[in-house]
Amino acid sequence: xxxxxxxIPLSVVLVFIVGAAFWWxxxxxxxxxxxxxxYRVLMDDDSHPQ
Amino acid sequence: MVxxxxxxxxxxxxxxxxxxxxxxxxxxxxxxxxxxVVNGMARDTCCAGCQAVAGLIAGQGLDxxxxxxxxxxxxxxxxxxxxxxxxxxxxxxQAGYVRQVDADQSEVALLLEGVTxxxxxxxxxxxLLRMNGVTAAIVNFGANRLRVRWQTQxxxxxxxxxxxxALGYRAQLxxxxxxxxxxxxxxxxxxxxxxxxxxxxxxxxxxxxxAYVADGDLPADIERLMKWAGLALTLPVMFWSATPFYRGxxxxxxxxxxxxxxxVSIGLITAFAASLPATTGGPGAVYYDSISMFVFLLLGARxxxxxxxxxxxxxxxxxxxxxxxxxxxxxxxxxxxxxxxIPAALLQPGDVVEIRPGAPLPGDGxxxxxxxxxxxxxxxxxxxxxxxxxxxxxIAGSVNGSGVLAVRIARVGEDTALAGIVxxxxxxxxxxxxxASLADRAxxxxxxxxxxxxxxxxxxxxxIDATRVLPVIIxxxxxxxxxxxxxxxxxxxxxxxxxxxxxxxxxxxxxALEALAxxxxxxxxxxxxxxxxxxxxxxxxxxxxxxSDAAIATAASLESASxxxxxxxxxxxxxxxxxxxxxxxxxxxxxxxxxxxxxQRLRIGSPEFVAELTGVAPPLELxxxxxxxxxxxxxxxxxxxxxxxxxxxxxxxxKYVVESLSSLGTAVHLLSGDRTPCVARVATRLGIAFFSGNxxxxxxxxxxxxxxxxxxxxxxxxxxxxxxxxxxxAQVSIAMAxxxxxxxxxxxxALLTDHIEPVLTAINVxxxxxxxxxxxxxxxxxxxxxAVPLAVLGLVTPLVAAIGMSASSLLVLGNSLRLRDSLTxxxxxx
Numbered sequence: 001x002x003x004x005x006x007x008i009p010l011s012v013v014l015v016f017i018v019g020a021a022f023w024w025x026x027x028x029x030x031x032x033x034x035x036x037x038x039y040r041v042l043m044d045d046d047s048h049p050q
Numbered sequence: 051m052v053x054x055x056x057x058x059x060x061x062x063x064x065x066x067x068x069x070x071x072x073x074x075x076x077x078x079x080x081x082x083x084x085x086x087v088v089n090g091m092a093r094d095t096c097c098a099g100c101q102a103v104a105g106l107i108a109g110q111g112l113d114x115x116x117x118x119x120x121x122x123x124x125x126x127x128x129x130x131x132x133x134x135x136x137x138x139x140x141x142x143x144q145a146g147y148v149r150q151v152d153a154d155q156s157e158v159a160l161l162l163e164g165v166t167x168x169x170x171x172x173x174x175x176x177x178l179l180r181m182n183g184v185t186a187a188i189v190n191f192g193a194n195r196l197r198v199r200w201q202t203q204x205x206x207x208x209x210x211x212x213x214x215x216a217l218g219y220r221a222q223l224x225x226x227x228x229x230x231x232x233x234x235x236x237x238x239x240x241x242x243x244x245x246x247x248x249x250x251x252x253x254x255x256x257x258x259x260x261a262y263v264a265d266g267d268l269p270a271d272i273e274r275l276m277k278w279a280g281l282a283l284t285l286p287v288m289f290w291s292a293t294p295f296y297r298g299x300x301x302x303x304x305x306x307x308x309x310x311x312x313x314v315s316i317g318l319i320t321a322f323a324a325s326l327p328a329t330t331g332g333p334g335a336v337y338y339d340s341i342s343m344f345v346f347l348l349l350g351a352r353x354x355x356x357x358x359x360x361x362x363x364x365x366x367x368x369x370x371x372x373x374x375x376x377x378x379x380x381x382x383x384x385x386x387x388x389x390x391x392i393p394a395a396l397l398q399p400g401d402v403v404e405i406r407p408g409a410p411l412p413g414d415g416x417x418x419x420x421x422x423x424x425x426x427x428x429x430x431x432x433x434x435x436x437x438x439x440x441x442x443x444x445i446a447g448s449v450n451g452s453g454v455l456a457v458r459i460a461r462v463g464e465d466t467a468l469a470g471i472v473x474x475x476x477x478x479x480x481x482x483x484x485x486a487s488l489a490d491r492a493x494x495x496x497x498x499x500x501x502x503x504x505x506x507x508x509x510x511x512x513x514i515d516a517t518r519v520l521p522v523i524i525x526x527x528x529x530x531x532x533x534x535x536x537x538x539x540x541x542x543x544x545x546x547x548x549x550x551x552x553x554x555x556x557x558x559x560x561x562a563l564e565a566l567a568x569x570x571x572x573x574x575x576x577x578x579x580x581x582x583x584x585x586x587x588x589x590x591x592x593x594x595x596x597x598s599d600a601a602i603a604t605a606a607s608l609e610s611a612s613x614x615x616x617x618x619x620x621x622x623x624x625x626x627x628x629x630x631x632x633x634x635x636x637x638x639x640x641x642x643x644x645x646x647x648x649x650q651r652l653r654i655g656s657p658e659f660v661a662e663l664t665g666v667a668p669p670l671e672l673x674x675x676x677x678x679x680x681x682x683x684x685x686x687x688x689x690x691x692x693x694x695x696x697x698x699x700x701x702x703x704x705k706y707v708v709e710s711l712s713s714l715g716t717a718v719h720l721l722s723g724d725r726t727p728c729v730a731r732v733a734t735r736l737g738i739a740f741f742s743g744n745x746x747x748x749x750x751x752x753x754x755x756x757x758x759x760x761x762x763x764x765x766x767x768x769x770x771x772x773x774x775x776x777x778x779x780a781q782v783s784i785a786m787a788x789x790x791x792x793x794x795x796x797x798x799x800a801l802l803t804d805h806i807e808p809v810l811t812a813i814n815v816x817x818x819x820x821x822x823x824x825x826x827x828x829x830x831x832x833x834x835x836x837a838v839p840l841a842v843l844g845l846v847t848p849l850v851a852a853i854g855m856s857a858s859s860l861l862v863l864g865n866s867l868r869l870r871d872s873l874t875x876x877x878x879x880x
Binding site for chain 2: 001004005008009011012015018019022023026031032033036039040042
């Protein structure tokens with residue numbers, strides 16, 4: 001059980017790291033448009049001439 | 051790729067596209083079609099604009115757009131010429147909008163108009179990314195916004211705007227100061243708080259779980275460790291995510307009201323304070339899992355609420371966008387050669403500006419030079435352009451026609467008539483509807499009662515079992531839900547208001563929705579509501595060599611310079627036909643016009659006036675024309691060519707609206723100043739049982755008073771100054787789009803489209819709104835009646851309480867948000 005003394009603080013640190021990652025994602029505008037990407041995937045733009 | 055079949059879709063109501071609709075925008079084709087080849091197939095479009103856009107899309111290899119779109123494109127008829135965008139390259143215009151990213155890159159946010167479906171944003175992005183020098187183009191589908199980044203050395207902002215315009219969309223520089231932006235920032239912060247709470251909740255739950263399942267078998271040191279870990283992750287939830295609730299509660303207290311945030315805050319703080327000693331080794335339980343879950347679910351509800359408000363703000367914001375960004379000032383007027391382009395916001399009263407053809411007006415003012423027709427439809431509802439001459443007043447936001455005008459600005463910014471209308475909309479948002487303030491007051495009483503009950507149960511439990519006091523009061527504070535009262539009602543009203551304003555129905559006073567929903571009688575004023583309120587061409591009788599289309603085209607060309615209502619009706623009838631060149635045009639006041647067409651002298655006007663030219667006896671048919679319509683003749687030397695009959699025709703949707711209103715159980719009344727037989731005929735044709743002719747404004751007022759004395763809730767629909775008393779007397783008033791300013795400013799509901807159907811839509815939506823509010827209240831009562839006794843008896847743990855309360859809030863919110871996009875079927879039938 002002693003391993004928990006390492007794992008639990010580690011999980012707390014992990015949460016803070018994930019939080020920071022989300023903060024970055026939010027700042028870079030990834031959550032500004034929640035509707036567009038769902039439609040965007042339907043458009044295949046590899047057929048156009050270059 | 052194989053040529054796929056293109057989808058057929060109706061313009062929103064699911065009707066199949068007829069072959070006679072424009073391939074690009076779906077509008078019906080006129081006499082002349084403009085062909086375009088897309089993916090090897092010949093298609094017809096309705097105008098040169100759509101042809102050009104479709105040709106460009108196909109030519110760029112972007113025709114996948116047509117396969118993937120789910121709605122027609124905006125029509126490209128009458129789009130702006132590309133050269134018009136050059137002004138956007140000026141540093142003074144770009145200031146405040148364009149952001150310098152680095153030494154040679156700039157970025158701008160644009161507001162897009164005309165985006166109808168997801169394929170549009172693909173089209174715009176693809177087109178821009180293929181331009182040399184554009185490094186990024188990202189469309190935000192939800193907000194209709196476009197962010198472009200470009201190399202300033204290689205491409206100019208004007209070319210980017212022109213490329214968007216060439217696709218048939220309109221892009222405007224996006225002002226950062228708008229309420230929508232503030233809401234967007236608020237949304238970001240809220241999302242961040244929500245995420246912190248969500249992650250805290252998940253992880254804290256993990257730490258709490260062993261204690262639940264182990265049921266006391268957990269080693270004491272591990273349990274302490276778990277508690278400490280829970281505390282570590284609850285701290286950000288408690289002191290960052292939950293701060294809006296503390297602030298709300300504090301604001302409520304300083305304003306001496308008890309709001310929904312107060313029990314939430316007390317519950318959170320109590321739970322947190324009770325958990326601290328337990329963490330450091332003292333007795334009792336920790337509630338970190340309850341705290342973080344409660345905060346997470348409440349913030350989720352707040353996010354939904356904020357989304358509803360953002361939508362409502364966006365729906366109401368479009369009017370403010372009518373003012374152009376730029377104005378051309380003539381600093382040394384009357385010297386018209388020296389001109390400077392300045393941001394419209396910097397104009398001062400007294401400045402003289404030049405208004406180019408097709409440009410919107412930057413401020414209210416007086417024409418000092420030039421003649422042009424000006425379209426004021428968005429402000430006055432007058433759908434036909436008005437002829438403006440020196441000395442005439444013009445208003446900000448109206449659009450100049452074909453002439454160049456010099457205008458002395460009298461009022462700018464907040465003083466303009468346009469700003470007045472925007473304020474009108476804001477008034478509706480600010481004035482709290484009776485329903486909402488009622489809900490607020492009820493919520494305050496509710497919170498007060500809740501605090502009393504909490505204190506009482508705490509006292510009782512103190513004597514029964516002191517260790518259970520804290521769990522009981524936490525559960526009680528958390529489980530009770532004033533949300534249905536104080537949250538769901540405003541959200542329902544905002545959602546309905548936003549929904550209506552998207553359909554061109556502006557609610558200008560808070561009580562309007564409630565009164566509309568309860569309306570038992572709808573009173574129409576005939577002129578301008580049931581009928582169009584202005585002359586339209588009813589019939590054409592050709593007598594000579596011309597076909598009826600040719601006769602209308604000739605008449606329209608002859609009348610094009612006249613501002614008379616009859617002339618305007620003829621010009622309107624002929625607007626889709628090719629113009630006939632007219633020479634030596636002469637106007638005889640009160641009689642008609644004379645001009646030379648194809649080398650022949652022609653006259654149009656009263657039969658007597660035309661008879662002077664023809665020298666032949668008037669056609670016998672004249673005797674059979676009813677007195678109720680106006681007759682106009684067209685003739686040349688020695689011949690009569692055509693007779694036109696004009697009158698105020700009934701709106702095509704009038705019958706449908708009257709029938710639907712009757713089937714909803716609403717009594718329909720028709721009042722008019724017209725002669726009684728005339729009114730009776732209209733009433734019979736529409737199936738209106740109650741009508742009254744020869745009505746003076748005072749008579750109309752009496753009529754409504756009598757109805758009200760019998761207990762009726764009256765909704766009045768009118769358009770003119772003479773309807774103002776009527777509109778004021780009725781419990782709720784609706785002003786038509788074609789109405790006068792006075793009528794519109796005083797009405798509770800202003801229609802922006804020139805149809806009568808929105809009256810029906812407004813009543814339908816308002817009834818639905820009221821129904822949903824009632825459902826929510828019913829739910830709130832039922833929920834609390836069950837939950838409060840259970841919590842008082844100590845049967846609810848804080849965790850269950852958090853889930854129950856949040857589920858209840860989300861339920862009422864979700865129910866309210868149904869109003870946001872409903873009832874499109876009735877509105878788009880026409």
